[in-house]
Amino acid sequence: MMDVDASLTLLGGFGLVQSLNFLVYLLCSGSSGWLLTGVSFTIGEPDGYRCSLPPINGTGVGDTVFAEECELIHEDEEAGKNVTTGCLYGWDYDSIHGETSSVTDLELVCDRAILAGTLTSIHFGGALAGSYVLGQLSDLFGRRLIVFGSVIAVVVTGTGLSFTWSFGLMCFLRFLNGCCIPGLLTVSYVRQIEMFTPNRRVRAQLCSEMAWVIGICLLSPMAYLLPNWRDFQLTISLLCIPLIPLVWFSFESIRWLVLKGRVEEAEEILQRIAKSKNISHTGYFLLDQQDPDLQNGNQPSKVDAIELETKPALENEGSNPEKPPLEDQDSVPAVDDSKRQSPGSKTNKATILDLFKTRALIMQTLFVFFCWFASSVVYYGFFINAGNLVGNKYLNFFLISLTEAPCYIINYFVMTRLGRRRPLIFYYLVSGVACVVTGVIPAETADGTDLTVVILVIALIGKLFASAAFDVLYLATAEIFPTILRSAAVGAASVVSRAGGMVAPFIVYLNVIHNSIPMIVFGVVSLVAGLLVLPLPETNNRALPETLDDGAKLTSKEPTEDDASPAEV
Template sequence: MNFDEILGLIGGFGKFQKTLYVWICLPQIFLAFHMLISVFTGAVPPHLCRPTWPSTGMPATLNFSLLTQPDGQSELSCTVPLNHSDAVTLGDGHPPGSCQGHWEYSNNTFKSTIVTEWDLVCDNASLNNMGSSIYMFGLLVGAVLFGSLADKYGRRIIILINLATQAVFGVGAAFAPNFYMYTALRFIVGTSISGVIMNAFVLGTEWTGPKQRMLAGIITDYFFGFGYILLAGLAYLIRDWRQLQLAISAPGFLFVFYIWVLPKSARWLMANDREEEAWELIRKAAQMNGKPITKDHELYPVQLQQGYKTEGKTKVKETHSCIDLVRTPKMRKQSLIVFYLWFVNVLVYYGLSLNISDFGMNIYLTQLIFGLVEMPARTITLFTLNRSRKISQLAFLAVGGTACLLTIFIPSELSVIRTVLAMIGKFGITASLSIIYVYSAEVFPTVIRQNGIGLSSMCARTGGVLAPMMYLLRSISPQAPMLLCGLCPLLGSALTLLLPETANRPLPDTIEDIEGTNLRSDTSTCFERVSSPKVKKNSSGMSHASDVCLFFY
């Protein structure tokens, strides 16, 4: 009897699983806080340089109303008066155009940000974007590091370690003495975010019955969206960046009670020859679900009924590698397209999410709107996925790309229209991102699905790293970032035409299936198949369920 059959008998989504999902979903709110906090802590208020020399014509308060750009950056904001007569003097030891006094910032919106504290404007503006990219790089490092550690030591312990790391280093970032220490602490927080996201999702998936897995996965997405919305209100109330960083990090210490309530994965325990411990957990789950079993129950293995442990299982040797993803023509074509789709979805998702000040409306209202858009975007995929993976992916990418592209033709004065178009773009990309993790798991055959999802995830994180840097292109053209956010998804939409339809189709097991021969007649869905213990095990004995849908955020 495999584990899915056991779940069918003790309850695939009973009280035990529902309680587990409460514990899994709560951290998602704080994950959204950490992922998007730089929208406010790294915001750039309008700024002007106040020279050091005395001048009778210099007003006590600088006029920031001349700076019309929403992010505080404009040609005027970085035009530094070199002396009281605006004459260029080169003999004072300062480079022409550098601020020889100090920067002053408008405090109408923010009390303080990392930009105002460490003067990350004009010549130093790129440091702000690089800081966000380094945080995103932490997500990539954490995904690689804690993915392998979780397969070796278990999901629960890795989740607990990363929740503690997130709280300690998140609070530490609130007291960082300089920008470089702040960036280093945020990098460590980023690694812990990946450790929590992927292992919490996998823990829930491994305890949930096949029929409820997709719905259960969407539930966690809703909580991330709720955190997205809640951050807008929290940032509105707390305008000081250190206090805001502390407010989103300190509650993480409350998760200490997870030591007592968060269960291990019985599926992982079985795969690692710890069956007695696994069956104790199964008994507790069955009891909570109202379907109790005892040691003399027919479900129990005979060996455990008699009081001795089973012998270690022979591991199936993995015979495929990443090279197989590009070794044959059709597999190579599909792999490269899927890699690009992961990259572009995450690039545009965070390109829009982290740069909401560019659209001209109130930053808090825009954050709230973008958060609200997450909810219907996640929901609509439940109705479109089963009809067609291919058309759904293509359509939402096209919607997102077209809306972003149209924003470049709207004057900055029409901020409401630009925000509406950006909101539509965010809707399309969010829905597309919800689809790609299901679609890609069905495109890759079973024998290399783990490798395919792993490389796809790395491409996604690369997109996350480049998303903050993309806005450095504004020095070339103010429209360049949104032009990129529009053209890249449209290219992805066109490339999706070259992918196969996988909805209600046989799931490929071998590369030969992809190349056009010997397809099986099994019509199981992605989540039913890739999470089943019947699929090929990897070198650590775990099924490929551990490697699907791990890098959704």
């Protein structure tokens, strides 16, 4: 089994080839931001609407007709009574900047208003399905191929959306478009992280998060400049076209190639990187995990003078690192080739059902799942509800997006000093209180004082801490569950998160009852999540649990000498 971290260490810092490849996948992360949250504008509600008045002399009922949101009131002066009908002649929509959306084009208002929330929910439902399916496919066929296919599919389905006028076809394309977005978001994120050695992965994550922030911040000015939602949808789809050749000419994940036994291809990539940095040597870059330097964490002082001969007999054995040299085959028992395992295979693979084996594990799993659900509901709910907040919806969306940048930078230092559990509790509680306060504060006081700025500032505080909580939750989840269950736990939590994104539009739909309800619901959900973090263990400076017994040790208040991180022992 090859050790990619040791090989990357030999190459030193990032050179031009690595930087360009990293930039390609950062662009994928950034574009996924506007593709996923763009529904805030393409399926956004108009500023106001009312029934269209009938044409002159076309009523046949009376002389005066009043138009309300969902009713026409015909005043019959002769009979002395009013006759109420539905919006027989369509609707007139108010828009400050002349914007349109799927709601106005398909008239998803009044008794059809829930269809707008359904359309948004289908979009996030597609993202849910894509998160699972594309994640599995990327393990089978590689990161680069799945990202490449996802970019093409996003362009095709997004372009189709901008031309369709059928609600059924729009639902279908919305689902397909949502399915493809995780290819640019999740799979490209994995591809980015796999490029780095452990001591640089936190910085890589910060770069990826900044790319996401830049993407969603660009969304608001693009929507303002393109008020027609079809032009906007077409633009954000076609802007992904340059990613197609960029991804195609990028290199595959070295870790994935090694995992699949395609070590010669991985070696070629490492050689290409070395050549771009003027590094030369007479051996191989790929190191076996039994190499003493690797085990001791040492880095050779002079790369040019190294003779790397720990790669197992590639010239004689092809791409199978487990096969012994020819001269030693007589002393090795014959093994049935059908029973050989790839370097990354495991005999025991945990499933989502293993998360519910013990009572303690069940409670821990359910608490973590609810936190993921709450984070997703509040996070995406803020974007969808941005148009319903007081003030300019474009400015609101931009400011809500911009708040994520400082939260990720602050978290970089907070998690190092204060751990995971205490910041997570604090973030959820502050976000919950801010959401509730935002919902209950009136737009103006009894004496006419405008509270628009106050409401917007408190809402931004709620979004800031909701984003910070989501960021910490990602890392905490990976650290809480033992290695045997970690992959299943994070994958299941991601699916629960997407379910939260599907529920968020229906919570926002509650503003038809009262515009304060969505923010109050978001606040309550966030407060409950904060309370559920209390029983969870602190994972800072604790070794990653490998077995179920190791996971049980995390419930202790302080790390012991046995379970402390190796760096702390």
